[in-house]
Structure formats: C-alpha cells, structure tokens
Amino acid sequence: MTIEVGDRIPEMTMSTMGESGPAPISVAEIFDGKKVVLFSVPGAFTPTCSASHLPSFVDQAEEIFAKGVDTIVCMSVNDVFVMNAWGKSANAESILMLADGNGEFAVALGLELDASAYGMGQRSQRFALIADDGIVTKLFIEEPGEYRVSSAEHVLSEL
DSSP states (O other): OOOOTTOBOOOOEEEEEETTEEEEEEHHHHHTTSEEEEEEESOTTOHHIIIIIHHHHHHHHHHHHHTTOOEEEEEESSOHHHHHHHHHHTTOTTSEEEEOTTSHHHHHHTOEEEOGGGTOOEEEOSEEEEEETTEEEEEEEOOTTOOSTTSHHHHHHHO
16 A cells, blocks of 8 residues: 555664664654655666756755755665765765665555566655655655656655
C-alpha cells in the first residue's frame, strides 16, 4: 500500500556517510520535530537524476530552507558509498544523501520500482514528499518516465 498524505513515515534505519565512514540513521532522527523535504530517485548517477533532479534541489536549497524546511533529503536505492560520491560530485553539501541500500524504505513507503528491464533490479520510484514531524503533508509521485512534480521547483511552489 502506498503511503498517503496524513500517514506517518515508517520507522526504520538507513545509512548516510558520517565523518568516520558509513553511519546508521533512523527515520526518527531525520523527521521527528522537523519539517523535511525528501525526494527519491531511481538511481544515483543516472541521466535524469544527475542532470536534473539532484541539481534542482542543490540550486533551490536556500529557497527551500527559507520556507521553514529543516532538512532536504535525497534518497535512492544505492549503497552509502555511491550516495556519498554522488553528493560530492553534485556539490550537494546542504542535502542529506540517504542510502536505502536494500530498498526496504522504498517498499515500506509502497513506492518501489522494478527496474529489472534496465539491469537495475528493485529501485525506488521518482517522488518527493513534504513531512512535518514525520507526518506526510504533501506527496508528489511521478508517472513512469516523467520528471515534473518531484522537482525542487514544484516542491518549492507547494511549500
């Protein structure tokens, strides 16, 4: 079942790159008591994700934070090393690069994607959400092959 507006983000632990290497981070650490924008991409270093999606949030980060957002999260079904390298290559210092290495978070949200036909296995759909204190207030799920409603520009217009 796909997560909906009004639902609580499911609790689990994922990974991010800490100062001394991979570090676990819980959903509670990310969302509790905060206003968060999370966007998810099918894969780091893939064409639309690298040319448009992540850069849109890098470029619009200041404006998003100015709207009262505490954290911007980029999530993908990739390992923490790939997410860290991708964030560095995109100058995404202000964005939390979150690794859903096994795709468990995407499944828990009901937003998994079977990209086996492209040799990518199970991934996450392209989407964005806004959450206040762990409760989804806005949800933007892209149609297959689309990149519109999950862009930073669209999310910013909804804040």
